[in-house]
Amino acid sequence: MKAVVMAGGEGTRLRPMTANQPKPLLPVVNRPIMEHVLRLLKRHGVTETVVTLQFLAALVRNYFGDGDELGMSLQYATEDLPLGTAGSVKNAADRLRDDRFLVISGDALTDIDLSDMVRFHRENSALVTIGLKRVPNPLEFGIIIVDDEGRVQRFLEKPTWGQVFSDTVNTGIYVMEPEVLDAVAAGEPVDWSSDVFPALLDRGAAIYGYVADGYWEDVGTHESYLKAQADALSGKVKLDIGGFELSPGVWVADSASVDPDAVLKGPLLIGDYAKVEAGAELREYTVLGNNAVVREGAFLHRAIVHDNVYLGPGAHLRGCVIGKSTDVMAGARIEENAVIGDECVIEAEAYVSSGVKIYPFKTIEAGAVVNTSVIWESRGQRNLFGPRGVSGLVNVEITAELCVRLASAYATTLKKGDYVVTSRDCSLAARALKRAVNGALTASAINVLDLEASPLPVTRFHTARESAGGGIALRTTPGDPQSVDIVIMDARGADLPPAAQRKLERVFSRQEFRRAFPGEIAELHYPARAVEDYTHELLRHIGVTGVKDMKVVVDCAGGTSSLVLPTLLGRVGVEVLTVNARLDDVSPTETLAERRRDLQRLSELVSSSRAAFGVRFDPVGERIALVDEMGQLINEERALLVVLDLVAAERRGGQVALPVTTTRVAEQVCRFHGVQVQWTSTALDALTSAAAGPDMIFAADGRGGFVVPEFSPAIDGLAAFMRLLGLVARTRLSLSQIDARIPEVKLLKRTVPTPWAAKGAVMRSVIEAAEAEPDGYRIDTTDGVRVAHDDGSWVLVLPAAAEPVTDLWAESSDMDGAQALLERWARIVENAAT
DSSP states (O other): OEEEEEOOOOOGGGTTTTSSSOGGGOEETTEEHHHHHHHHHHHTTOOEEEEEEOTTHHHHHHHHTTSGGGTOEEEEEEOSSOOHHHHHHHTTGGGSSSSOEEEEETTEEEOOOHHHHHHHHHHTTOSEEEEEEEOSOOTTSEEEEEOTTOBEEEEEESOOGGGOOOSEEEEEEEEEOGGGGGGSOTTSOOOIIIIIHHHHHHTTOOEEEEEOOSOEEEOOSHHHHHHHHHHHHHTSSOOOOOSEEEETTEEEOTTOEEOTTSEEOSSEEEOTTOEEOTTOEEOTTEEEOTTOEEOTTOEEESOEEOTTOEEOTTOEEESOEEOTTOEEOTTOEEOTTOEEOTTOEEOTTOEEOTTOEEOTTOEEOTTOEEOSOBOSSOOOOSOOOBTTBEEEEBTTTBOHHHHHHHHHHHHHTSOTTOEEEEEEOSOHHHHHHHHHHHHHHHHTTOEEEEEEEOOHHHHHHHHHHTTOSEEEEEEEOTTOTTEEEEEEEOTTSSBOOHHHHHHHHHHHHHTOOOOOOGGGOOOEEOOTTHHHHHHHHHHHHSOOTTOTTOEEEEEOTTSGGGGTHHHHHHTTTOEEEEESOSOOSSSSSOOHHHHHHHHHHHHHHHHHHTOSEEEEEOTTSSOEEEEOTTSOEEOHHHHHHHHHHHHHHHHOSSEEEEETTSOTHHHHHHHHTTOEEEEEOSSTTHHHHHHTSTTEEEEEOSSSOEEOTTTOSSBOHHHHHHHHHHHHHHSSSOHHHHHHHSOOOOEEEEEEEOOGGGHHHHHHHHHHHHHTSOSSEEEEOSSSEEEEETTSOEEEEEEOSSSSEEEEEEEOSSHHHHHHHHHHHHHHHHHHHO
């Protein structure tokens, strides 16, 4: 039986360690990861191996040669361009036609029982058997559902937390019959999990999943790299650690020289020909590479030191990685999660802060304090995007420097000469930071259309209308005047979808920014008729017949909607009482108490003026709150139902898009008027994508955000208000009457604390509990796991994307039933999380 070792990856997330060497050659306990993989294959009797290569292929070939030193026979299949996981194996097809073969990644650390996996494959007469492993955080992997016999039921590559329905992930280890290669196109980028396996599954092919008990770690990040080293030293993975055990957990190569007065506290490893002088202290989870020198007084704890490194007297290393042939001079200090590339010089008394990355061939001067990475290509922080875009404290987390890097990264994902629309709210912080954004974009050959202070819906409209490459808007974080949100949009004016976010994050973290040549510096424009163009198009798409002489009360909340409403309302002849119609740069957002105070005032004005209704915009004009003609605030959940009823009653057909967290009373309203519901996930771009579909008449997020699909697929408070004017004017019912005829909602929500590491296990437990339900239920995994019963009751379990919690919603015909349902599933989540 032959094996295919896939060793073509660049390992970009591991830079600078992989800046000048391929990821499979990265050492774990002083041996390349791929060497551990080859030794595992040999232990299971697999000695004939084809290695697929692409990035820095010559380095891998030169290191392993023909495999004779390992007692194996190695052949190589090199790709000119990346062909994907399946395409790379297809590239070696002429050597794999004889018999079943095993595919394994050359950059994952594992001791999985390959022989037992082959046995499982053979006994099930499988076409493909996929090695599976249960992991705490499945977001970066492909998750898979199998039935009781192990047959694969479903695939999902790199899900969001809302899509996680299992903690069982694809390890990238496969046993295959040779005919599977016929399903792979030759010479094209093809992936097993996203392309080949789903197609085979649709054809009913015998694809099985083997849940492995052994160790498996995808060494894809600096954190997982350090973890793999610690696990190897702790014996959690069965590896061949060279040398002898000097004392429990202290491994020293035969040729190493360790002074008796050196302090060694294992588990740790000292490599071949390494030298440790008296007075040096090596503590837990340290790996010292071959030919490394540690001088007197040096201190290492959880430090990974590659080959040929010199550590001077008094050097202090903690939780860091030092690349090969680097010199760390006397008294230098390198802190947690710092990574020093190959052939660097860290001069005496220099200080490298936590998380800093120093790229190969750099010199840090004596006494320097390095707080930012020294880079020619790099990776930085992860989880750049949150629920509201890129958010953080002004001049602490969101600085002008960060805005420059972020805008440069965004520009790099676009074509030179593209246009980007930018805008801000009325805050001084957003004004200052947008200047940094504009400068970075134009310096990267991206033309800027600066709307200055503008409502967010206007920015989204112009981004889509101008055929721009995208947009960037800066706004004060709702409820937090000390923070700012950077909202980045795609060409539709919608929030960036997850795939585009990941692409931007990769460029941002590596800081591989494109710069324009002097003749390519782009232009900064200030469109003169942005508001007029928006209002003209809005009124052209939305019917406002019958609104003349109608009376409404509008609260602009001191925000940018006050720049648009006078022009908009002046064209339709509405009698309007407007409050807070100014740009308030001192208080660009509002506290909960201030919001309640202003809503109370709005209620009083509506009832005293006998207006048809009142509306309060958020400071960027994106969301609205409603007050009925009686002066009663309509909460967000009821507001969705009221507006939905108005739209559906007038249109009498079509589709509406709603997130899965919405009450199913919405279905009753739609059914009554002959309208269909399309349920979406709670992801940022999901509602926008659904609203852009055919025959769509309405969409809303249940948090004051409404979409008017005939005008724009984005959430737009101004468009929603204008549409509401026309709907109320043409109906014979008031808002309070419409509200009264809609059934009462029996929907409850609860949040259960859930450690990040337990989220995958929680969702697996939820799926298992759902499948054990008595007859009369169905499972929906649009977002999270929703269990719906035939009696109309349902529960939704959804892991939060940005917090260590799990959110639950439960709805029933009465509050007692909803409460009982919520408590039952909350217990399931709590038990799985502990």
